Amino acid sequence: MSTYRVLVSDPISEKGVEALRSSPEISVDVNTGLKPDELLKIIGDYHGLVVRSETKVTPAVFAAAKNLKAIGRAGVGVDNIDRSAATDHGVVVMNTPSGNTISTAEHAFALMLALARNVGQAHTSMISGRWDRKTLQGVEMFGKRLAILGMGRIGTEFAKRAQAFGITVVAYDPFLTAARAQSLKVELAETPDIALAGADLVTLHVPLTPETQHIINADRIKLLNKGALVVNCARGGLVDEVAVKESLDAGHLGGIALDVYEVEPPPADFPLFGAKKAVFTPHLGASTAEAQENVGIEVAHQVKNFLTTGAIVNAVNMPNLDSRTLESVGPYLDLADSLGKLLSKIAPAQCDAIRVSYLGPVSELDTELITRKVLTGYLAAAHHEAQVNLVNAPAIAKAHGLRVSESTAALATNCTELIEVSAIKGEEVCTVAGTFFGKSARIVHIAGHYVEVNPTGKFLFVENDDRPGIVGTIGTSLGGASVNIANMALSRDLPNKKAVTVIEVDTEPSAELLETLRATPGIIRVLSFEL
Numbered sequence: 001m002s003t004y005r006v007l008v009s010d011p012i013s014e015k016g017v018e019a020l021r022s023s024p025e026i027s028v029d030v031n032t033g034l035k036p037d038e039l040l041k042i043i044g045d046y047h048g049l050v051v052r053s054e055t056k057v058t059p060a061v062f063a064a065a066k067n068l069k070a071i072g073r074a075g076v077g078v079d080n081i082d083r084s085a086a087t088d089h090g091v092v093v094m095n096t097p098s099g100n101t102i103s104t105a106e107h108a109f110a111l112m113l114a115l116a117r118n119v120g121q122a123h124t125s126m127i128s129g130r131w132d133r134k135t136l137q138g139v140e141m142f143g144k145r146l147a148i149l150g151m152g153r154i155g156t157e158f159a160k161r162a163q164a165f166g167i168t169v170v171a172y173d174p175f176l177t178a179a180r181a182q183s184l185k186v187e188l189a190e191t192p193d194i195a196l197a198g199a200d201l202v203t204l205h206v207p208l209t210p211e212t213q214h215i216i217n218a219d220r221i222k223l224l225n226k227g228a229l230v231v232n233c234a235r236g237g238l239v240d241e242v243a244v245k246e247s248l249d250a251g252h253l254g255g256i257a258l259d260v261y262e263v264e265p266p267p268a269d270f271p272l273f274g275a276k277k278a279v280f281t282p283h284l285g286a287s288t289a290e291a292q293e294n295v296g297i298e299v300a301h302q303v304k305n306f307l308t309t310g311a312i313v314n315a316v317n318m319p320n321l322d323s324r325t326l327e328s329v330g331p332y333l334d335l336a337d338s339l340g341k342l343l344s345k346i347a348p349a350q351c352d353a354i355r356v357s358y359l360g361p362v363s364e365l366d367t368e369l370i371t372r373k374v375l376t377g378y379l380a381a382a383h384h385e386a387q388v389n390l391v392n393a394p395a396i397a398k399a400h401g402l403r404v405s406e407s408t409a410a411l412a413t414n415c416t417e418l419i420e421v422s423a424i425k426g427e428e429v430c431t432v433a434g435t436f437f438g439k440s441a442r443i444v445h446i447a448g449h450y451v452e453v454n455p456t457g458k459f460l461f462v463e464n465d466d467r468p469g470i471v472g473t474i475g476t477s478l479g480g481a482s483v484n485i486a487n488m489a490l491s492r493d494l495p496n497k498k499a500v501t502v503i504e505v506d507t508e509p510s511a512e513l514l515e516t517l518r519a520t521p522g523i524i525r526v527l528s529f530e531l
Helices: 012-021 036-045 060-066 081-090 099-115 119-127 152-164 178-183 192-195 241-250 289-309 323-346 361-365 368-382 392-398 471-482 511-518
Strands: 004-008 026-030 048-051 070-073 092-094 145-149 168-172 200-204 231-232 256-257 279-280 353-357 403-407 418-425 428-438 440-446 449-453 458-465 485-490 498-505 522-531
Touching: 004 012, 004 036, 012 026, 012 289, 026 289, 036 060, 036 522, 048 289, 060 070, 070 289, 081 241, 092 289, 092 418, 099 119, 099 256, 099 289, 119 279, 145 192, 152 168, 168 192, 178 485, 192 428, 200 289, 231 392, 241 256, 241 511, 256 440, 323 418, 323 440, 323 458, 323 522, 353 361, 353 368, 361 368, 361 418, 368 392, 368 403, 368 418, 392 403, 392 458, 449 485, 449 498, 458 471, 471 485, 471 511, 511 522
Parallel strands: 004 026, 004 048, 048 070, 070 092, 145 168, 145 200, 200 231, 231 256, 256 279, 353 403
Antiparallel strands: 353 418, 418 428, 428 440, 440 449, 458 498, 458 522, 485 498
8 A cells, every 4th residue: 555645636747657656665646637626635645746737725725725735836837826825724735846947948038039030029910911021120139238137057048149239138036146147248236226226128937936037127228228129928917017008009019029927817908918019928937838838847756755764955944955965964963853852841931032053064054944944853843833843843832932053153162063942031041062973873961060961761860959869869769660671861061050861761750759759858950861
């Protein structure tokens, strides 16, 4: 019997479905065209969901999807998936940004060429029996100045094609470095306005966010040279369609080519349909046989690999966790989980903040996943969140008002590397820390005491006055209750002050035994827990 069930609710390539079914651990149901209420009735049976743009994955869907672990979007945009709800429910959302890169770049470039040479209008004229050579005079691309907003995969591919046509490229992207711009042979603009100023051509390749909505508006259209051409194959809403119509009518903007729209499909009275120089296509950027097959196969492997191995690639709500990352940070994840669980047991309740510090080689890794694993351990034990995982741990911490921070500074130690986790409540700080001796993980610091403890197992944590006889009393009590000691670590801060005893046991102590120990003179605190 298969371990995981995956629902494919939108059409993907047959090779993608075959890739999912290639794993004996996964059973696949292809059920497309579901109405919202139909999806709600069945989604609770599935661990994975594969969609394109038709299926709307709403908060109601997540509430009903009790077993859902991953959603794969065969495409780039995830506007149809409520990412906040996905994160709150601990569901990884992955897209396929590379599968349709060439397809979309080529389509955008085709639209720009069609716009420059009036291909659409010429075709309509010809089949109407006219021969409008003079009225359909176009413009050359050579020597023009092109503004690219967004230099990800698609923007980069567009730039290569533009340069082959002798076009000067200026690019804006908040993550584009000067070195990367130089290697791509494009002029780097610090703001969208700088990129657009004096441009003859514009192409958009940015996501739709509150910051990018109407990134092409009335004010920015005025920055363009008269007769400029604008192409949008990215997301509807990037272009202020009303402002574009007004500029076209006024004769400043030279033309518009759209593959995406604020409302899809656009209504019959869409004002730009009456524009003299415009080209429209029905969201065809990724609609090539090659792209459809590529994204189908890519999303299938992403969902399959996540369910069967835990690998995460192209996630939009958490860092990637591919095989290489797993190999580098994997050994630290179990230790981090144990440190989080241990801290939740010994730290004061209702802490204000969690601080995770890294020392040595571990500090050179991508530590975000390790920090998230600390949080999963801490939150699962401290707040009893049954669904806490790597995806939703930061959101749950924020919902609890728990601040989380990272640093590479740690307490003075003889260890070559260290993960130190502190819970902070007002002026009170409780700290635990762990390291590796060779390949063996060890907890080496608990609440101000240096110890050496395995990070897994059943434990008793005893805090007591440092005076003779207490360790013997603890051992006698455990022996009398038939609880065998597997390991023991003792530590004290100063002679005759306070000491701790951390005991690894084979069986969980009974409530009666714990009460007996707590009633023993000199014993301050007794905790029982499993890591």
